[in-house]
Amino acid sequence: MTDDTKGRNPAAAPLALGRKVRGLSDRALAWVFIAPTIFLLLAINIFPLIWTVWLSLTNYRANRLNAEVKWVGLRNYERILTDPDIWYSMQATAHFLIWTLVLQVLIGFGLAYLINRKFKGNDLWTTIIVLPMMLSPAVVGNFWTFLYQPQIGLFNYVIAFFTGADPASFSMIGDVNLAPWAIVIVDTWMWTPFVMLICLAGLRSIPDSIYEAAECDRASAWRQFWTITIPMALPFLMLAVLFRGIENFKMFDLVVQLTGGGPGSITELTSINLKREAFEKWRTGFASAYAVILFVTVFGLASIYVKALNKVKER
CATH class of the missing domain: 1.10.3720.10 (MetI-like)
Incomplete structure (x- = not known):
């Protein structure tokens, strides 16, 4: 056992974490649980939708990656x-x-x-x-x-x-x-x-x-x-x-x-x-x-x- 760990209680870290969790409000706990879901929804649903809207205002072609992308507005x-x-x-x-x-x-x-x-x-x-x-x-x-x-x-x-x-x-x-x-x-x-x-x-x-x-x-x-x-x-x-x-x-x-x-x-x-x-x-x-x-x-x-x-x- 090293000098840094001598005298430490093995249960101290979980207890400290438990105190922090107990110190969170119900609203904060709710955000902790739903944050991963919101992130996935933004990444899978919202971002592709915004990206599609942006592409719809351009002349972008997926098979011409090096071609210049021009803004065409509502022409499409x-x-x-x-x-x-x-x-x-x-x-x-x-x-x-x-x-x-x-x-x-x-x-x-x-x-x-x-x-x-x-x-x-x-x-x-x-x-x-x-x-x-x-x-x-x-x-x-x-x-x-x-x-x-x-x-x-x-x-x-x-x-x-x-x-x-x-x-x-x-x-x-x-x-x-x-x-x-x-x-x-x-x-x-x-x-x-x-x-x-x-x-x-x-x-x-x-x-x-x-x-x-x-x-x-x-x-x-x-x-x-x-x-x-x-x-x-x-x-x-x-x-x-x-x-x-x-x-x-x-x-x-x-x-x-x-x-x-x-x-x-x-x-x-x-x-x-x-x-x-x-x-x-x-x-x-x-x-x-x-x-x-x-x-x-x-x-x-x-x-x-x-x-x-x-x-x-x-x-």
Whole structure:
């Protein structure tokens, strides 16, 4: 033992640290615990956003690192908002978004309503219905690409029968008018179970006593559905629409797996168009402005929607 350590109490250091910690206020302790999280949020979320906004005001290209970066101001935003191809991709995205939401909400709520009425094999059917959402988009894309192949896919035979096309050469993905609907079908098949689970949680949160009181008042099943079930499950329905709307607005992998999302394609959504501008044409500044516009659009619509959702919850 050295002279410096002679006479020291081994527990002195922890005790001193404990006194310092006990001397901190609750507010200071709270900051000690949340500071790492705030730092990570700033590093992972806030800084990239600020960097993207700055790049959107320049002509920066990621494949030309030694080129001079010029300040172009709002020129990238002006070019985006006046580009007919970008507006065309936004229309394709809106078409995909609206129809997937309508189908998933209607089918998902219908399945939830049926499963909520306890019957034999309820748990088994619930598990089977939920299976598609457990698969990755890559697996789902390859699986449905196989189903859409000529001479194989069931959907091809059905659509060919009604359109009079030759089933041996017909494919929904290859048809200009039916390709968007082919993607809508796949996304609906995959994510309807997610909507169903949220709606099922809403239906099972409704107390049975409300239905019993309605039956005492001789309310019909149809009236109970419209005056009790729908109003009380509406916040859950709106929550499902919010989640699926945000996800479908960003849809990329499933569309690429099914169609490739080629240039000028009717299935070229905004996410695919953004990827092409950033990583094929290497117009990084232009793509950054595009990303900022999409972010503001989604954030603005989601904020308005959340306010409407909160008003529904307060009723």
